[in-house]
Each structure stands twice: as C-alpha cells, then as structure tokens.
Amino acid sequence: MCCSFTGTFGRIFHGVLLDEKDPAKEKQCFVKTVKDHASEVQVTMMLTESCKLRGLHHRNLLPICHVCTEEGEKPMVLLPYMDWGNLKLFLRQCKLAEANNPQAISQQDLVHMAIQIACGMSYLSRREVIHKDLASRNCV
Numbered sequence: 001m002c003c004s005f006t007g008t009f010g011r012i013f014h015g016v017l018l019d020e021k022d023p024a025k026e027k028q029c030f031v032k033t034v035k036d037h038a039s040e041v042q043v044t045m046m047l048t049e050s051c052k053l054r055g056l057h058h059r060n061l062l063p064i065c066h067v068c069t070e071e072g073e074k075p076m077v078l079l080p081y082m083d084w085g086n087l088k089l090f091l092r093q094c095k096l097a098e099a100n101n102p103q104a105i106s107q108q109d110l111v112h113m114a115i116q117i118a119c120g121m122s123y124l125s126r127r128e129v130i131h132k133d134l135a136s137r138n139c140v
Contacts, residue, residue: 028081060120
C-alpha cells in the first residue's frame with residue numbers, strides 16, 4: 001500500500017479489499033490508520049470516532065466499510081476509494097471557469113459543493129455527532 005495522505009495523527013493509504021468468498025473480486029479502498037508512534041489516547045480516539053460513524057448513512061458522507069482491530073497491531077478503518085482524493089487536492093487541480101478549460105469549475109459548482117458539505121454536517125448534527133475537524137482535506 002502506498003500512503004496517499006498524512007495528517008497530524010494518522011495516515012491514509014490506497015489499498016485493495018479482497019472478497020473472502022471470491023478472492024478474484026477486488027475493491028479499491030482507503031485505509032485509515034494511526035501513525036507508528038501514536039499514543040494510546042490517539043488510537044482510542046480514532047476507534048471511538050470510527051465506531052460512532054460506522055452506522056451512519058447519508059449520501060453526503062463517506063461510509064465506513066470496516067473497522068479492523070487485532071491485538072498488537074494498529075487499527076485500520078476502511079473507506080470507499082475516491083479517484084479524486086480529497087476536496088483540497090481537487091480544488092487545486094481545478095480553476096474557476098475560464099474559456100476552453102475542461103477542468104474549470106464554476107461558482108455554481110462551488111456553491112453546490114458547499115451545500116453538500118452542509119447537508120452532511122446537518123445529518124451528523126441531528127445524530128448528535130460533532131465532526132471537530134471539518135476542512136477541505138477531510139472531504140472526499
């Protein structure tokens with residue numbers, strides 16, 4: 001697995017999930033884990049947050065596929081893979097509408113993205129979940 005993103009306490013890798021019943025079936029995924037020297041508190045925080053989010057389903061939230069724990073190993077959280085990566089990278093690659101620019105995004109596109117993020121956060125709020133780190137780097 002290659003590391004796609006690195007944060008303050010964790011890393012996200014691009015991985016492949018194999019189907020136990022049919023190993024020929026592969027599914028790309030993001031694998032989120034803590035850094036090598038993470039404290040016990042950081043590991044517990046990641047697991048607690050992941051377990052809270054695991055049962056939540058909303059079209060504007062990336063669902064948690066699996067939470068993997070094994071004695072003596074770093075926990076892993078598996079999420080669906082998104083080709084574009086995070087919103088921060090996507091926005092850097094795109095520019096506001098310019099003539100003949102196939103990657104251009106309009107102000108209307110930006111407003112639509114903001115509405116989608118707000119809808120996802122509203123859903124979390126109704127479920128009494130506070131995100132605590134809403135940023136473009138955390139939106140996919």
